[in-house]
Amino acid sequence: xxxxxxxxxxxxxxxxxxxxxxxxxPPSLRKARTFYLFVAPWIIGFVALTVFPLGYAFWxxxxxxxxxxxxxxxxxxxxxxxxxxxxxTLSSLGKTGLFALVTVPLSILAxxxxxxxxxxxxxxxxxxxGLIYLPAVVPPVGAALTFxxxxxxxxxxxxxxxxGLGANPITWLxxxxxxxxxxxxxxxxxxxxxxxxxxxxxxxxxxxxEAAQVDGASYWQxxxxxTVPLLSPVILxxxxxxxxxxxxxxxxxxxxxGSLSGAGTVPQGNYLYMIHVFAQYFSAxxxxxxxxxxxxxxxxxxxxxxxxxxxxxxxxxxxxxxGGQK
Amino acid sequence: xxxTSKWALSIVLLAVVLVMLSPILWLVxxxxxxxxxxxxxxxxxxxxxxxxxxxxxxxxxVNFVGATQNxxxxxxxxxxxxxxxxxxxxxxxxxxxxxxKKQLFxxxxxxxxxxxxxxxxxxxxxxxxxxxxxxxxxxxxxGLGGSAFLIFLFRQFFAxxxxxxxxxxxxxxxxxxxxxxxxxxxxxxxxxxxxxxxSFTHAWGDFVGPAMFLSQDSTTLAVAMATGYxxxxxxxxxxxxxxxxxxxxxxxxxxxxxxQRRFVSGFSTSGIK
Numbered sequence: 009x010x011x012x013x014x015x016x017x018x019x020x021x022x023x024x025x026x027x028x029x030x031x032x033x034p035p036s037l038r039k040a041r042t043f044y045l046f047v048a049p050w051i052i053g054f055v056a057l058t059v060f061p062l063g064y065a066f067w068x069x070x071x072x073x074x075x076x077x078x079x080x081x082x083x084x085x086x087x088x089x090x091x092x093x094x095x096x097t098l099s100s101l102g103k104t105g106l107f108a109l110v111t112v113p114l115s116i117l118a119x120x121x122x123x124x125x126x127x128x129x130x131x132x133x134x135x136x137x138g139l140i141y142l143p144a145v146v147p148p149v150g151a152a153l154t155f156x157x158x159x160x161x162x163x164x165x166x167x168x169x170x171x172g173l174g175a176n177p178i179t180w181l182x183x184x185x186x187x188x189x190x191x192x193x194x195x196x197x198x199x200x201x202x203x204x205x206x207x208x209x210x211x212x213x214x215x216x217x218e219a220a221q222v223d224g225a226s227y228w229q230x231x232x233x234x235t236v237p238l239l240s241p242v243i244l245x246x247x248x249x250x251x252x253x254x255x256x257x258x259x260x261x262x263x264x265x266g267s268l269s270g271a272g273t274v275p276q277g278n279y280l281y282m283i284h285v286f287a288q289y290f291s292a293x294x295x296x297x298x299x300x301x302x303x304x305x306x307x308x309x310x311x312x313x314x315x316x317x318x319x320x321x322x323x324x325x326x327x328x329x330x331g332g333q334k
Numbered sequence: 335x336x337x338t339s340k341w342a343l344s345i346v347l348l349a350v351v352l353v354m355l356s357p358i359l360w361l362v363x364x365x366x367x368x369x370x371x372x373x374x375x376x377x378x379x380x381x382x383x384x385x386x387x388x389x390x391x392x393x394x395x396v397n398f399v400g401a402t403q404n405x406x407x408x409x410x411x412x413x414x415x416x417x418x419x420x421x422x423x424x425x426x427x428x429x430x431x432x433x434x435k436k437q438l439f440x441x442x443x444x445x446x447x448x449x450x451x452x453x454x455x456x457x458x459x460x461x462x463x464x465x466x467x468x469x470x471x472x473x474x475x476x477g478l479g480g481s482a483f484l485i486f487l488f489r490q491f492f493a494x495x496x497x498x499x500x501x502x503x504x505x506x507x508x509x510x511x512x513x514x515x516x517x518x519x520x521x522x523x524x525x526x527x528x529x530x531x532x533s534f535t536h537a538w539g540d541f542v543g544p545a546m547f548l549s550q551d552s553t554t555l556a557v558a559m560a561t562g563y564x565x566x567x568x569x570x571x572x573x574x575x576x577x578x579x580x581x582x583x584x585x586x587x588x589x590x591x592x593x594q595r596r597f598v599s600g601f602s603t604s605g606i607k
Contacts, residue, residue: 012455032569039430039431039432040430040431040432040433042426042430042510043426043430043431043435044432045426045440045511046423046426046427046430046514047420047426047427048424048480049419049422049423049478049480050419050423050442050479050480050482050485052478052479053419053475053476053478053479053480054441054445054479056474056475056479057453057457057476057479058448058453060444060460061456061457062452062453062456063460064456064459064460065452065455065456068456068459070530075459094498102475102552108461116593119359121352125343125346125347126347127351128340128343130340130343130347131344134594136347136348138590138591138594139351139354140347140351140354140356142352142354142355142358142587143354143355143358144588145356145586145587145590146358146583146587147535147536147539147556147582147586147587148441148541149537149539149541149556149557149559149560149579149582150538150539150559150579150582151357152489152560152584153559153560153575153576153579154357154358154360154361154579155357156570156575157360157362157364157572157575157576158357158359160572161373162372162377163364163367163373163375163572165377165379166357167375167376167377168379170374171375172376181502182514190391196357197356199354207440217592226354246450246485248447249543252447252449255449256449256451257453258451258542262560264562265560265561267560267561268542268545268546271433282451285455291454292337295459296527298455299455299456300454302456303452305452306449306467309449309452313447321527333412
């Protein structure tokens, strides 16, 4: 027993003098200081790069700032009031909702179906899993460019297939068809959802399924009565992250002009909320209004997450208490 | 499972694989087509005479080498700093105690759900105010702050290391910085590998960050690919787009194929269980 430990005791002794039993003391001051030394980078980063920008955006949202003119005026909550009156904002919110409503369930279902199939003992399933997951690791810009090429009016594979079938070519990348290209682009990455569901499936104790089989349950019965309930926390996780991801999605930008200043030219069908935010910042220079829109998005994401958790409380089945230790 | 159903399943899955890979095959096919072949309709499935010059043209058309250097620099900065910082902070959460630790950990977990893009634009405005846009300092700052998810991964790993290790080190007179640096960090190479891969692919794929913070001539490959290949009439040169995109996507796919097992079985799910 040398320096370090004894030193700790000696240092804290004066501060804790009244305490009778030294060994049952709370974590030492020195250890606490070391803890904060270790977590300091994250705390400083969190305050400087998250809390402060959020606060700054909130302050901006109360002004008519355009980012250039030195004089900005305090306008109170006018920007927030405008959000509810601006038809473009409201319709972009509606399109984002539809986008989430279509792509989130489809991705989760496709991923679950693939996971169930790839959980069966067949040859080469490791390779199959990898290849189906592959599109999910393609960088967003690469994926969007690929889909632009597939759905190109003249040189694209989609119209090549159509003409092979004797149908007329379709102009995919403009309204009203471009939204289907967006859906296809998102669904291409359903391998991500597959991997998460697969991990959930592998966590289900084999004995449960075997016991059900012994009791004469059909495959469908044990799937709906055992697999799905035990998988429900994993599905809930995917619903929440999927909805949050959809609300923040700017994929239509990559499908169209590919530049932030071009946000205003994104076709109406793909004019999602985040696209409108970019257009307000980088085309219209309405920093105040755009900041209010960001705060609104923040609030909506928080609200939607809470609602999903509340609604699912009765249907999601946890093998352990959600807050407890596993 | 019976033999027949196994066969049927394999065939279905092979069909799915084909559908999932067909966009990449189309990208490669397009990248080898001549301008004449691009203009003909219906398009050919595979170029009759592969034109490899598209790749050299694609490199010349945009500042490909420069953009690659920028991408690599940013990827290097964020990967090393994020990994080191996340390990450092994760060690604190795993092995040390202090009043307020529990609350801080809850905040850390909550920030994983925080919409990143909401803070990005105001962060840009702040950096613009202090004249730090068009430099790599924002990536240094983000890297030093660590990533909540990676901090969590490191914490989980460090929390599983037996206490005797650090007690022995303390008796030998080693401080916590030394314990972290000499004992814990060298053991955590599986997490380090995961962290390096995740940070690298994220930095390589990021579009909004560089599009916002960097000017056109100091930007990354992701941004150059998204906007670079247009002719004098403002129309996209699709065969060059494809060639550029193949070169841009390839490093990530190669990394994935080498580390496939880790990708598929390991960290992509470690945050939720």
